Amino acid sequence: MSGDWPLWEVFIRSKGGLSHKHVGSVHAPDSELALRHARDVYTRRLEGVSIWAVRSTDIVASDPAQAGPLFEPAETKIYRHPTFYEIPDVVKHI
Amino acid sequence: MRDDNALFEYALRLGDDSLILGQRLGEWCGHAPVLEVDLSLANFALDLIGQATLFLGVAGAVEGKGRDADRLAFHRDVLAFRNCLLVEQPNGDFAQTIARQFLFSTAQVALFDGLTASAEPRLAEIAAKAVKEVRYHAELAADWVIRLGDGTEESRTRMVDGIDWFWRFVDEMFEMDATERKLAAEGIAVDRSTLRAGFDAQVNAVMHEATLPLPEYPRPVLGGRRGHHSEHLGHLLATMQFLPRTYPNAVW
Numbered sequence: 001m002s003g004d005w006p007l008w009e010v011f012i013r014s015k016g017g018l019s020h021k022h023v024g025s026v027h028a029p030d031s032e033l034a035l036r037h038a039r040d041v042y043t044r045r046l047e048g049v050s051i052w053a054v055r056s057t058d059i060v061a062s063d064p065a066q067a068g069p070l071f072e073p074a075e076t077k078i079y080r081h082p083t084f085y086e087i088p089d090v091v092k093h094i
Numbered sequence: 095m096r097d098d099n100a101l102f103e104y105a106l107r108l109g110d111d112s113l114i115l116g117q118r119l120g121e122w123c124g125h126a127p128v129l130e131v132d133l134s135l136a137n138f139a140l141d142l143i144g145q146a147t148l149f150l151g152v153a154g155a156v157e158g159k160g161r162d163a164d165r166l167a168f169h170r171d172v173l174a175f176r177n178c179l180l181v182e183q184p185n186g187d188f189a190q191t192i193a194r195q196f197l198f199s200t201a202q203v204a205l206f207d208g209l210t211a212s213a214e215p216r217l218a219e220i221a222a223k224a225v226k227e228v229r230y231h232a233e234l235a236a237d238w239v240i241r242l243g244d245g246t247e248e249s250r251t252r253m254v255d256g257i258d259w260f261w262r263f264v265d266e267m268f269e270m271d272a273t274e275r276k277l278a279a280e281g282i283a284v285d286r287s288t289l290r291a292g293f294d295a296q297v298n299a300v301m302h303e304a305t306l307p308l309p310e311y312p313r314p315v316l317g318g319r320r321g322h323h324s325e326h327l328g329h330l331l332a333t334m335q336f337l338p339r340t341y342p343n344a345v346w
Contacts, residue, residue, distance in 0.1 A: 005128075026130050029241065036234055037130035040137055 109149030243304025
């Protein structure tokens with residue numbers, strides 16, 4: 001049965017103020033049941049307060065074969081991390 | 095004067111409905127059509143068994159003979175069970191299970207909604223917790239009734255058959271007898287007969303959306319509340335009670 005059902009990626013917000021995080025996927029015949037299945041499979045232990053479900057086919061993904069040109073150039077640009085600044089003691093939570 | 099016997103009886107009925115349906119749904123574990131549905135049904139079962147534990151706990155306390163929820167669940171014979179006949183019926187196929195769940199949960203939401211205002215605080219507290227659980231059960235079951243009813247030719251045929259089979263057990267969920275009338279007059283029990291119109295309206299709306307025909311209500315099948323059960327309950331209890339009866343002092 002589930003072979004006929006599209007796959008949905010599930011994102012859960014664990015509590016207010018945090019962003020939704022990918023937790024896995026479910027099969028479901030439509031969007032309403034995708035949310036219900038996500039609730040039943042991924043929030044059994046109080047994992048979340050909000051669920052997003054997205055058709056897996058609607059996700060645009062980068063090509064792993066392109067990882068070199070996409071990501072490696074950033075490796076040598078450590079100055080993009082703001083680690084060279086002196087932070088005054090009075091500034092907290094950085 | 096408070097009638098502890100009536101309250102014991104009422105708590106048993108509430109607890110046994112949840113216990114027996116929970117046990118039935120547990121039979122799907124590992125056998126549902128897909129993993130997601132397997133978990134949906136197992137979640138329902140766990141919610142129901144949790145409710146049963148609480149209601150039977152109240153029953154045992156009211157009875158005052160030292161029987162706790164486990165004792166009442168596992169060491170009682172079939173004639174002493176007070177669940178309605180609908181919950182003990184076999185699962186059948188998925189559509190039949192959904193038909194049973196839809197009818198039962200829709201009625202249970204209305205019952206627990208009313209019970210939150212019970213003059214017996216223990217029942218009101220259990221109902222307040224459980225009504226959220228069963229509202230979800232009713233919604234998910236209705237979703238499936240609609241999808242199977244308005245689905246393929248085969249799913250529709252199975253859904254029609256499922257509803258048709260369970261239709262005869264609906265009246266019993268709204269049956270009132272002297273025990274419950276007395277408790278209702280005291281504000282402890284819900285007068286089930288007042289819930290029927292709302293139940294019918296909700297069921298009709300879902301059936302309409304599912305493009306399913308509304309069967310005529312046949313002559314009702316009654317008796318569960320008095321211990322007159324179908325043959326199925328004995329088999330269910332044999333499985334459920336086997337271990338604690340064979341090894342009475344077994345612990346986890």
